[in-house]
Amino acid sequence: MPSALPDGDPAPPDGRLPEASLATLAGHPFGIYLHVPFCSVRCGYCDFNTYTLGELGAEGASLTTFADAALREVEFAAGVLGDAPQVDTVFVGGGTPTMLAATDLARMLRGIRETFGLRADAEVTTEANPDSVTPEALQTLADAGFTRVSIGMQSAVPHVLRTLERTHDPANVERAVRAARGAGLQVSLDLIYGTPGESLDDWRTSLRTATALEPDHISAYALVVEDGTKLAAQVRRGQVPAPEDDDEAAKYEIADEHLSAAGYGWYEVSNWARREDARCRHNEGYWADGSWWGVGPGAHSHVGGVRWWNVKHPNAYAARVGQGVSPAHGRETLTAEQRYDERVLLGVRLVDGLALDVLEPAGRTAVAGLIADSLVEAAPALRDQRVVLTRQGRLLADTVVRRLLGLR
Known part of the structure; x- marks a missing residue:
């Protein structure tokens, strides 16, 4: 199950922020993160705030109504931030954002543009499952102003994907990359290393497969066994071995050597890019103590030293934004x-x-x-x-x- 939210301090229903925090927005990059909480299945290692459609019931949140709820929060954010700067980056994550219709993703971006304004060189990314994108959908996103797609590859080795309970066909990664590139989008691939049963040769296979596709950007993250996940229960029962620090260290070194040889330079411990302009600017905003508004169930935000987080359940989220009040569960002033x-x-x-x-x-x-x-x-x-x-x-x-x- 998704991890619990911190309690923090009560968040005001009107979302009001201190004037000192709002003052930090002027002249600095500002991003919007949009969390789409839907997945067709929940992977055994994942503790993100995600839900299968069967878990949500018939009221409040659905694939067809989510964009409307998110756009209500975008309007709410504009009221709180006032004369906020134009948006420099947008990142649509999840979950599986591409479970939504491409037209809904485009509509949410249009709402952000109309409400805040997008800079001419804005970076706009969506995550994607390689099984849930089509060339037509990717072209729709590119036409709407998306500039990047981040594809959840994780591994090229079938038995590793089975352990992770990833259901996509490895062959669809290449198809998705080709389609994204055909639409004019930059491409990032996400990899995971340290899965129980993954050998060093398995990991090398995934790296060779990924770099052969020549994406602009590659992320490689060590598997973490999060409390409350199915994988954690399997490790606790001895059904699968826990990831080992020495194994993950060896795989990190293999990754850095391989990616460097293939022309990718590291710019953050877990991220490599072929060129400086292929770095993920949205994530760089997080790492540089920037400001962003997180839209969607369980999304986190930060503006000028104030951090807050939305209620997790999509139905509770939809109810709050429908009432015109802040969806925040709690907040803290750092x-x-x-x-x-x-x-x-x-x-x-x-x-x-x-x-x-x-x-x-x-x-x-x-x-x-x-x-x-x-x-x-x-x-x-x-x-x-x-x-x-x-x-x-x-x-x-x-x-x-x-x-x-x-x-x-």
């Missing part, structure tokens, strides 16, 4: 210490690294030891005054962050 911790946590994961002058004295003192331990590159630290992770440092990024924060 302290200066929390924002500093997050800036270090996220900034150090990027290829450009973290400026030394951002760090408090204890963090700057820790850098020399991190260089000696081969976790931080020496040249950027000395020449450019930036903390940049080595490959070994990327494998131990959490350790690096703890030492920079003086937590050891």
Whole structure:
């Protein structure tokens, strides 16, 4: 089942934000994340806020009414933000966004454009299951202003997909990539490594298959066994082995070597792009402490140090936006210490690294030891005054962050 939301503080029904938070929007990139919570089946490893249609009942939320509910929240957001800047990035995630009709995805984007305005160079992405897209649907999205499609490949090996309970046909990944490219869309492929039973050769097969398709961007994430998932129950009962740290570390090194040789450069610990303009700008906004509004059930938002999260169930979400009140379940105002911790946590994961002058004295003192331990590159630290992770440092990024924060 999806993980529980934090409680936080009560969110005001009118969604009002402090003036100081709203003031941070001027002159800075602003994104919109749109969460589509529908899936045809729930994969055993997934704890995202997703629902099969049979779980939702007959009232409140459905494939045919979701776009209307989401657009109500877009209008609500505009009322809260007032003279907000134009939108720089839109990311439609899930769930499986392409379970919605392409015309509904296009209609939601049109609503965002008409309500907020989209910058001329806006990046607009949708996630897609390779079994749920057609050339016609992708062309509809491209014509509407979508610029990227992120395809959930996960693996090219059938037995690995079965363990993950992914139902797509591996051959459809190539068809989806070809169709997206034919529509003029940039293409990203998402991979997962560390699945129980996945050998090193299986992982190499997935990497070779992915790079042979020549996508613009590749994400590769280590499998995490989340509490409350079917996979967690299987591991607990001893039906499948738990992922092993050493195995996942070896697979990360294999990925970085293979992707580098194929012309992909890492720009965040789990993300590689063929060119700088193929990076996911929306995600870069998250990592750079940017502001965004999350639309949809369970979606999270952040504006100027205030973070909030919507009610999870699609029916409860539809009821709230239908009443014209905030769908937020709770929110928190981050302290200066929390924002500093997050800036270090996220900034150090990027290829450009973290400026030394951002760090408090204890963090700057820790850098020399991190260089000696081969976790931080020496040249950027000395020449450019930036903390940049080595490959070994990327494998131990959490350790690096703890030492920079003086937590050891």
